[in-house]
Amino acid sequence: MSDTALEVQDLTRTYGSGDNTVAALAGIDLAFRRGTFTAVMGPSGSGKSTFLSCAAGLDRPTRGRVLVGGTDVTDWDEERRTRLRRERIGFVFQGFHLLPYLSAVENVGLPSRLAGKRVDRERVRQLLDRVGLADRAHHLPGSLSGGQQQRVAIARALLTAPDVLLADEPTGALDSATARQVLGVLRGSVADLGQTVVMVTHDPVAASYADEVVFLVDGRVAGRMAHPTADAVAGQMAHLDELVSA
Numbered sequence: 001m002s003d004t005a006l007e008v009q010d011l012t013r014t015y016g017s018g019d020n021t022v023a024a025l026a027g028i029d030l031a032f033r034r035g036t037f038t039a040v041m042g043p044s045g046s047g048k049s050t051f052l053s054c055a056a057g058l059d060r061p062t063r064g065r066v067l068v069g070g071t072d073v074t075d076w077d078e079e080r081r082t083r084l085r086r087e088r089i090g091f092v093f094q095g096f097h098l099l100p101y102l103s104a105v106e107n108v109g110l111p112s113r114l115a116g117k118r119v120d121r122e123r124v125r126q127l128l129d130r131v132g133l134a135d136r137a138h139h140l141p142g143s144l145s146g147g148q149q150q151r152v153a154i155a156r157a158l159l160t161a162p163d164v165l166l167a168d169e170p171t172g173a174l175d176s177a178t179a180r181q182v183l184g185v186l187r188g189s190v191a192d193l194g195q196t197v198v199m200v201t202h203d204p205v206a207a208s209y210a211d212e213v214v215f216l217v218d219g220r221v222a223g224r225m226a227h228p229t230a231d232a233v234a235g236q237m238a239h240l241d242e243l244v245s246a
Contacts, residue, residue, distance in 0.1 A: 002070025005164040005196035006055060007031040010064035013050050013219075024050040026219035027064070032164065035194040037187060039207035039228070041237065042216035048200045051216070052166050055198070056089050057081035069163040086115055090157030094169040096149040098141040098156075104128060104148075105137040108156045127155040130192075131185050147178030154185055158195065165189065167199040171206050183209045204233035215240060 011028040014021050025047045032038055040048050053059035055066060057073060065074045068088055076084065085091065098107045108127055109119035128134050131151035141149050150170060157165055167186065171179035187209050189195040199210065207213050208230040215223045217240050225236060 002067075003034055004031050004067070005034045005036075005069060006198065007067040008051075008055060008064060009067070011051070011054060011061050011066065012063040013047075013054055013059065014062045023219050025054070025061070028216075028219070028221055030214065030221065032196055032198055034163075034196050035190060036212070037190045037197045037210045038199070039210035039213045039233075040198065040200045040216060041202065041207055041213055041233070042222070043240065045218075046216040047219040048216055049168065050219075052168055052198075052200055055164075056091055056166055057084050083115075086111055087160050088163045090160070090162040090165040092150070092153050092157050092165065092167040092170045094172040096141070096146075096153045098149055098152060100141050103138045103140055104133060104144065104152045107141070107152055108159060110156060111159050123159065124155075127158055128152075130188070131155045132181075145178070146174050147181050150174065150178075150182050151185055154182070154189070158189060158193070161193075164196045164198060167197060169201055170199060171201070171203065176205070179203075179206065204228075204230040204237065207233045 008028055008030050011025050013025040014023050016022050028051065040051065042048050050059065054061050061074065065072055068084065073084055102110065105124055105128065108124045112119045128137050131154055133148060133151055136144060136148060171182055174182060183206055186197050190197055201207055208228050210228060213225040213228045213233055214221060215236065222240060225232065
């Protein structure tokens with residue numbers, strides 16, 4: 001098994017044609033080792049969301065390669081990419097994306113049902129316990145707080161023990177106290193389960209939970225920061241132009 005959970009090589013995504021061509025990603029090279037937590041940051045239009053979409057197989061790159069667990073998945077057809085997202089890539093959205101008519105335990109087990117597999121009820125129970133929601137297992141999303149819903153979404157994303165967990169602004173809709181709980185769960189999945197987490201965020205405090213921050217500007221990697229603190233990240237975000245010109 002590859003020590004790299006996710007790798008992109010010369011990842012390029014353009015839209016339009018001719019004089020109207022816009023490069024959302026302009027040749028990104030990144031590799032994320034197993035058992036690490038990386039935050040991806042940058043201003044609006046820097047390519048963060050496009051990067052996640054290409055990494056998850058939701059969008060095809062114009063050029064470059066995407067490797068998941070050492071396997072090149074760039075040219076896979078839609079059926080194989082759907083299976084990839086179901087089995088090897090966990091995705092956590094800002095908006096939770098829970099089915100409102102299913103309980104927490106049913107939402108967590110949903111990936112197995114969609115794959116036509118038997119739900120491992122013991123693993124579902126363990127995951128809900130890990131995110132601190134064992135006592136809310138049979139509650140519908142409407143009776144859960146935003147933070148509780150997001151923790152259910154994280155448990156669901158971890159069900160298949162994916163190669164990588166991609167999180168798109170997972171705390172963007174939460175208050176600061178609840179956000180810290182959710183970030184603690186993500187940090188714990190790395191420390192305790194050896195999970196690989198790649199999180200897009202605009203929040204320096206959220207980024208401080210990561211092992212490293214990658215800064216994107218104009219579709220390019222503009223810099224990296226190991227062992228980030230909230231103050232250091234905020235300071236760097238205020239001077240991204242210096243990274244670009246360095």
